[in-house]
Amino acid sequence: MMSQKMMTMVKVWRRVIPLKMRLLLIIQWEMFLLNGTRMKSTLDMILLGRRLRRKRKIYDEYNDEIVELTKEETRMIRRVLKGMAPHPEFDPYPTAVDWVTIDKAEHPFPDAPEPKRRFVPSKWESKMIVRLVRGIRKGLIKVDDKPKEENRVYLLWGDDRNLTERHHIPPPKPKLPGHEESYNPSLEYIPTAEEVKKYELMYEEDRPKFIPKRFTSMRSVPAYDKAVRESFDRCLDLYLCPRTQKKRINIDPESLKPKLPSRKDLKPYPTTCYLEYKGHKGPVVSISTDSTGQWIASGSNDGTVRVWEVESGRCFRVWELGEAVQHVAWNPSPELPVLAVSVGQDVFLLNTGLGNDEENRRVDDLLHVESHMAHNEPGASEAIISETIVKWSRDDNHGAIRLNHYKTVSSVEWHRKGDYFSTLMPYGESKAVLVHQLSKGLTQRIPFKLHGLPVSTAFHPTRSIFFISTKKNVRIYDLLKQRLIKKLETGVREVSSIAIHPGGDNVIVGSKDGKLCWFDMDLSSQPYRVLNCHPKDITRVAFHRSYPLFASSSDDCTAYVFHGMVYSDLNQNPLIVPLEILRGHASVNGRGVLDCKFHPRQPWLFTAGADSVIKLYCH
Template structure:
């Protein structure tokens, strides 16, 4: 009895049997005049925020594609994220060396949520005998916005030493982390919104951080640097895992942690995606879907879906099923290639994110457009 090579390959399901997943462009959000680098959907799924090099943040009604508010923030927007706590309406925006907490006060949100958000920032929290560490004081300052800024929706401003490239929220919505790559030993700062306090937990590690993420369930924090991913315990304040990528010079552009917390994926400028299981980080899955630097990766919070965007102009949607049986490998099947954004100076799709409730994907492009795929 003989067997050919095809007999040894696993039988993968057909993409049509793995629906639902986005297959077509359904809507464009038009209005930005320059590159769109940032976008985020509010946890309730009704409104979308986008940030651009044209110095504006726009708030959109997702169902209609209508822009309901435009804020001129005075500089290019590098990142923005909604607070994951749906009981408040807080948008964190990275503008130059500042992070601005904004309450857009949208009519699409319940009045009680808007009121609760304003009450959160009404009076700065009492600090008592708390003294700010001198190193922290040099790296970041909590500031009260001016009256004109408050009219725009600003509620608090965090002034950093260097330009801020990324912000990530802890799933509970009180803690968040900011990344300023040029600040070396103080590149990653973790802040507490309710108490207006900051700390630099990784100051001894003078490494060039390129991306970061909180663990969705445990007090773990992921830091990506050149050729390595470091996993820290925030409770024990120590490194618990050091993961080396296949190339020590690989520039990791993005990281996404699976909602289960047992898997994560990184995208790199080396045109590859690498999927890791936390219990077997020495046996990663390398996915070579793209022909350009990978800019953004994301898991869906509810559906077994994953997406990646790269400089080849393509967005790849993959079925990404993980199992409770740790012996069973994840099922990763590319199901759709999405392509519509135009190129500008060699780059195309810069950011993507999933709708929190539906199998709907949003992409932001160098062509100044934002697109909804369903």
């Protein structure tokens, strides 16, 4: 029966009282039950719920009191229940503001101008400095007052404690016996009776310590008579001789070699003998090519000068001079096909006749001897030599001009413009080097004092500089300022020839001890490289006009070809690479290749030998 009444009360409860009121009554009922207080009636409970709801009061169970909520707190609770921020003023997604701008600011943020005191020396700092200076002068303030160094007391033998920490150097091991100390050595180790006698005549220091002998068996080997002596000497060495520990560095020998480019990358250069020019009956001492590269001239000891066509090898013309030719030099100007030949004390200026009609007519007018008497005029310079030293005359036999000197002329060198040329008389003393002008027929000596016996001369390819090589060094003179610029110290036994690089800043020097020296005049007066390439005397060295090549010829019947690259960058040194060894000439009376010249336009090399043959080597 009770269960039915309860069910009926629950139904009435649900119909009469709303849901919120029911929840509030249940909460208040439990609250009063916990506090030990019980409601008087249901009406009191309903009135209490209405009062709490109207005044927004809640019971604080921790502090046991009823707390009244404000509207803001109620609003905050409702926002939290909805999942929103407690404060309505809070914006969870504010608008982004860029504090750093990309645009360049034209004015500073603090726009206040700098005060004047920042640009004016401080008055109070100056007073402080004056006060410090006065204090230093009066001695009240001491500057760099270093403490006095007291004599440090130390133990006299205090360093001996560290001797145990030093590394122990083991004694050297004795030499192990070799094959010669065998009881049955090979026959090549057994000396003959004559060799044994030679050993006995030697000093004890140079004499071998053991003479090998041969025995039939090991049982027949006697006792070593020097065993005690050698053991005693070794003990003395271990006891008396100090030991040193040598630091050996393991270096790969290949890393010490210079890294040079491959020869295949440096082509073209002469490698093969392409053509031979035969016709001379004596050694060919000098050769020279014209500026076009079509013709080559050669001079021989048989007293003839020949002009050859390069491509075909045909002998175009022969001059019989009747005396051994010393040197031939072709005029570098293509408009003047003139060949200078030194024969004994004479220098011939020959008209080769290889130019056109206008060029030949100009050469004939230039070689007319009557137009070369300007040195007899009263206003001549003091440097001009009289006719007793050099005489200009007409040679009708060869259609040339003859310059008669008072000593033997060894070489002739042309200036790059083709109007001036120099002659060298090694034993001419103060007038050993003379400079001649072809257009005016003038001869003058250089205003420099020669130090030593001159060997060869050369003009600078681009500047007014003159090179004179003696047996020991090379002197460089400025013709305009008439002074010595530099002296190149070769360090060789005797200089034989020189050659100037087309750029003018590098010189190669050949010597009679087989050494070739490369000088970089911008770098030093000492050789940049010294190449020991030939076992015999170097007779001639030469540079190519356009290719980075240079060559040297020697009495060992060979000619060496090198790659010599000169860079415009002054911080980079020249690159020198050996390329090829050219062989083919035969030795006659101990002489081999006497001269070598490059083709002016092609990477070809001409060599003249003592076997009366001229060879052309091509790539």
